[in-house]
Amino acid sequence: MLAALIGLALWQAVVSLAGTPPFILPGPARVAVALWVNRALIASHALTTITEVLLGLALGTLLGAATAVGLAASPLARSLARPALVFSQAVPVFALAPLLTLWLGYGLTAKVVMAVLIIFFPVTSAFLDGLMATPAGYLDLARCMGATPAGIMRRVRIPAALPSLASGLRLAAVYAPIGAVIGEWVGSSRGLGYLMLLANGRAKTDLMFAALLVLAVFTVALHAAVDRAARRLGEEARGG
Amino acid sequence: MRGIGVEVAGHAEIESAPLFGPLDVILAPGEWTCLLGPSGVGKSTVLRLIAGLPTGADFAGTVAASDGAPLAGRVAFMAQSDLLFPWLDVTGNVVLGARLRGAKPDLARAAALIDRVGLGAHAHKHPRRLSGGERQRVALARTLMEDRPVILLDEPFSALDAKTRAEMQELAAELLAGRTVLLVTHDPGEAARLGHAILVMTREGVSPAETPPAPPIRPVDDPATLAAQGRLYAMLREIA
Numbered sequence: 001m002l003a004a005l006i007g008l009a010l011w012q013a014v015v016s017l018a019g020t021p022p023f024i025l026p027g028p029a030r031v032a033v034a035l036w037v038n039r040a041l042i043a044s045h046a047l048t049t050i051t052e053v054l055l056g057l058a059l060g061t062l063l064g065a066a067t068a069v070g071l072a073a074s075p076l077a078r079s080l081a082r083p084a085l086v087f088s089q090a091v092p093v094f095a096l097a098p099l100l101t102l103w104l105g106y107g108l109t110a111k112v113v114m115a116v117l118i119i120f121f122p123v124t125s126a127f128l129d130g131l132m133a134t135p136a137g138y139l140d141l142a143r144c145m146g147a148t149p150a151g152i153m154r155r156v157r158i159p160a161a162l163p164s165l166a167s168g169l170r171l172a173a174v175y176a177p178i179g180a181v182i183g184e185w186v187g188s189s190r191g192l193g194y195l196m197l198l199a200n201g202r203a204k205t206d207l208m209f210a211a212l213l214v215l216a217v218f219t220v221a222l223h224a225a226v227d228r229a230a231r232r233l234g235e236e237a238r239g240g
Numbered sequence: 241m242r243g244i245g246v247e248v249a250g251h252a253e254i255e256s257a258p259l260f261g262p263l264d265v266i267l268a269p270g271e272w273t274c275l276l277g278p279s280g281v282g283k284s285t286v287l288r289l290i291a292g293l294p295t296g297a298d299f300a301g302t303v304a305a306s307d308g309a310p311l312a313g314r315v316a317f318m319a320q321s322d323l324l325f326p327w328l329d330v331t332g333n334v335v336l337g338a339r340l341r342g343a344k345p346d347l348a349r350a351a352a353l354i355d356r357v358g359l360g361a362h363a364h365k366h367p368r369r370l371s372g373g374e375r376q377r378v379a380l381a382r383t384l385m386e387d388r389p390v391i392l393l394d395e396p397f398s399a400l401d402a403k404t405r406a407e408m409q410e411l412a413a414e415l416l417a418g419r420t421v422l423l424v425t426h427d428p429g430e431a432a433r434l435g436h437a438i439l440v441m442t443r444e445g446v447s448p449a450e451t452p453p454a455p456p457i458r459p460v461d462d463p464a465t466l467a468a469q470g471r472l473y474a475m476l477r478e479i480a
Contacts, residue, residue: 239366
């Protein structure tokens with residue numbers, strides 16, 4: 001809180017002392033005014049971005065977790081897919097954004113897919129690491145009890161790996177908004193990313209900062225919420 | 241279900257270096273056999289062979305039950321680490337076997353066993369709320385829940401303090417009476433207290449040691465038991 005206040009004071013000081021014109025760097029007061037004046041506009045675009053991010057986060061988590069379980073269950077799938085997974089990370093997801101817009105159009109889908117793509121790898125790889133690191137004693141015990149492979153997966157490997165999935169989710173919460181905004185930059189008529197580009201193009205730098213601020217606050221709030229859920233997941237796995 | 245004898249005969253190598261044998265370990269039906277020996281001699285390998293678990297060694301020989309039927313599904317094991325699942329409460333851990341096999345657990349029987357090991361008031365606690373001794377009691381209840389004729393104990397009491405260890409030995413001797421038990425241990429005192437038969441294992445094989453005249457479980461301060469403990473110490477020091 002104090003750090004935020006000091007930051008705001010510094011920002012205002014730079015603007016006042018250097019006398020930068022508002023279209024280069026608006027002061028915090030100006031940004032606050034822009035935020036208030038344009039609140040309805042910003043809110044409607046924010047809603048679009050938030051929808052994209054939440055859908056992307058949910059779908060990406062489901063897809064990533066399901067892929068990790070599939071890979072953990074099958075050594076063959078693992079040996080085939082692991083190099084592909086790593087290779088997919090060598091292609092910058094940013095570079096795919098124009099393609100996605102080309103294929104999926106200017107609407108919501110392209111942005112959700114973008115968010116899914118960007119969080120898929122951290123979720124899959126964190127969860128898979130956890131699924132492959134089940135304590136050997138648990139597996140011995142389960143085998144001795146005559147467990148089925150499905151029983152071992154469901155009742156031993158997945159619960160033991162939930163703390164790893166939680167670390168993947170924490171990363172995903174930060175990456176998902178990046179994916180959605182990149183998608184909006186490349187081609188859209190809605191969302192905070194679009195609003196920022198538009199404001200920037202018209203030298204309405206204060207509006208751009210206001211949109212950026214809303215995006216940042218949303219990302220921090222999303223991260224905090226996911227972090228709480230992830231911590232609960234970890235506590236559950238450790239027995240409260 | 242009672243009264244199955246088990247015999248392990250053969251020798252084992254790890255990457256072409258001899259691990260043990262040739263040896264012949266015989267577990268008399270319905271009795272406690274204690275397997276004593278220095279670390280790294282392959283005691284746990286013998287236990288894992290009976291349990292049908294991977295050993296990392298190449299074993300040439302036979303593992304057989306006295307009735308000629310396969311051992312799979314008739315063995316339960318307890319390790320030094322309690323191997324309780326932290327995300328399950330005491331009851332959940334005790335009924336784990338049934339759940340892993342996709343069967344409906346007998347909750348009434350589980351509750352009776354949890355009472356039997358003195359944890360009736362803790363049935364819904366998670367393992368991390370329990371002491372080391374209480375956790376091993378849960379592991380014992382889980383082992384009894386499986387109701388197998390052959391019980392393999394891999395140093396299950398060695399991490400406990402002296403008082404708790406003595407109590408656990410007494411509880412286990414009482415509750416596992418009539419089953420064929422193999423106890424792998426480092427502790428000559430434990431072997432002298434609990435064994436109907438005591439085998440000392442070296443790289444060359446196993447040799448039987450003299451057991452005290454009284455039937456197990458013997459009092460900790462029984463002179464004949466203490467004398468047997470002394471003889472076992474001497475045997476172990478000769479090996480080393």
